[in-house]
Amino acid sequence: xxxxxxxxxxxxxxxxxxxxxxxxxxxxxxxxxxxxxxxxxxxxxxxxxxxxxxxxxxxxxxxxxxxxxxxxxxxxxxxxxxxxxxxxxxxxxxxxxxxxxxxxxxxx
Amino acid sequence: xxxxxxxxxxxxxxxxxxxxxxxxxxxxxxxxxxxxxxxxxxxxxxxxxxxxxxxxxxxxxxxxxxxxxxxxxxxxxxxxxxxxxxxxxxxxxxxxxxxxxxxxxxxxxxxxxxxxxxxxxxxxxxxxxxxxxxxxxxxxxxxxxxxxxxxxxxxxxxxxxxxxxxxxxxxxxxxxxxxxxxxxxxxxxxxxxxxxxxxxxxxxxxxxxxxxxxxxxxxxxxxxxxxxxxxxxxxxxxxxxxxx
Numbered sequence: 598x599x600x601x602x603x604x605x606x607x608x609x610x611x612x613x614x615x616x617x618x619x620x621x622x623x624x625x626x627x628x629x630x631x632x633x634x635x636x637x638x639x640x641x642x643x644x645x646x647x648x649x650x651x652x653x654x655x656x657x658x659x660x661x662x663x664x665x666x667x668x669x670x671x672x673x674x675x676x677x678x679x680x681x682x683x684x685x686x687x688x689x690x691x692x693x694x695x696x697x698x699x700x701x702x703x704x705x
Numbered sequence: 706x707x708x709x710x711x712x713x714x715x716x717x718x719x720x721x722x723x724x725x726x727x728x729x730x731x732x733x734x735x736x737x738x739x740x741x742x743x744x745x746x747x748x749x750x751x752x753x754x755x756x757x758x759x760x761x762x763x764x765x766x767x768x769x770x771x772x773x774x775x776x777x778x779x780x781x782x783x784x785x786x787x788x789x790x791x792x793x794x795x796x797x798x799x800x801x802x803x804x805x806x807x808x809x810x811x812x813x814x815x816x817x818x819x820x821x822x823x824x825x826x827x828x829x830x831x832x833x834x835x836x837x838x839x840x841x842x843x844x845x846x847x848x849x850x851x852x853x854x855x856x857x858x859x860x861x862x863x864x865x866x867x868x869x870x871x872x873x874x875x876x877x878x879x880x881x882x883x884x885x886x887x888x889x890x891x892x893x894x895x896x897x898x899x900x901x902x903x904x905x906x907x908x909x910x911x912x913x914x915x916x917x918x919x920x921x922x923x924x925x926x927x928x929x930x931x932x933x934x935x936x937x938x939x940x941x942x943x944x945x946x947x948x949x
Contacts, residue, residue: 604774604775605769605775608775608778609755612765613755615782616783616789617810619786620793620810623790623793623796623813624797624798624806626790626794630794640791641822642889643791644791644794644795646889646919646920647916648815648879649883650896650897650900650916651875653901654900654901654912655872656873660909661904661906668869670869672869672873672876675872675873675876676877676880680880685720685724688873691873693866693869693870697866700864701864
């Protein structure tokens with residue numbers, strides 16, 4: 598086995614170990630930092646901010662460009678149904694169904 | 706495990722099961738795309754067991770399949786996964802200690818964190834986090850395996866609108882945290898704008914982190930940073946904090 602064939606499994610191991618370190622760091626740091634109310638609220642808010650940013654970028658962007666029409670429209674329909682407190686299964690199916698239907702009509 | 710399940714009401718159980726199922730379906734498309742791109746099945750499958758973070762895995766196989774350097778793929782995946790540090794700060798109280806903390810860290814992902822944040826009591830937070838995390842621990846690799854074995858039979862996953870499913874799932878799950886907290890809502894919206902503005906300029910993963918400076922904005926008293934906290938990010942216009 599030469600160096601190049603080892604590079605791929607080594608890279609998988611690096612990604613796995615690094616990702617675990619990221620995941621383990623939060624709970625570990627948390628116990629060290631101690632939980633004041635203020636810190637607690639800030640940490641919760643930062644998670645919500647990240648999740649909403651994740652929704653925005655995965656819904657609206659593809660790589661470094663815009664995502665087109667079908668996917669954002671699907672997410673929007675799902676979001677409206679969720680806001681109106683429709684069951685979760687309806688949200689998921691409506692989002693996927695809207696995007697799929699628009700693509701079927703030739704709208705990417 | 707049984708006590709986790711009993712703590713959850715029927716509706717939450719259904720929601721969690723559905724998210725796990727949806728992740729399994731996305732896993733199928735991930736496995737199918739990887740194999741169709743000429744990669745051996747062991748690669749997506751190993752990633753889905755050991756990394757267990759979909760977006761970074763899809764990025765990794767995408768770079769490798771395109772002939773890019775595996776080292777660059779690992780670095781790109783790490784950038785995408787850096788958001789788990791603040792996730793763990795926010796939801797780390799549900800993990801416990803020792804072996805539980807190790808396994809609980811591994812099953813930390815967007816979905817398990819958002820389910821935990823949506824619950825009102827510590828018991829329910831813990832139960833929702835673990836049920837979702839363990840469910841995805843099983844469904845994601847199984848989906849990857851199934852998709853890899855079926856390969857191109859499934860066709861283009863975008864034709865089924867699968868790409869709209871993940872953001873819609875997260876949006877639906879994060880809404881309760883936004884609905885009754887105007888301050889967090891404004892901060893999150895500002896963060897989303899920052900992330901989208903950064904998207905054309907930064908590699909995958911970093912735009913999401915670019916949302917965090919929104920926490921420093923004086924949006925009707927958004928939860929402020931600790932005394933002497935980090936300053937605003939370079940290049941982002943951030944007004945002077947009110948609470949200093």
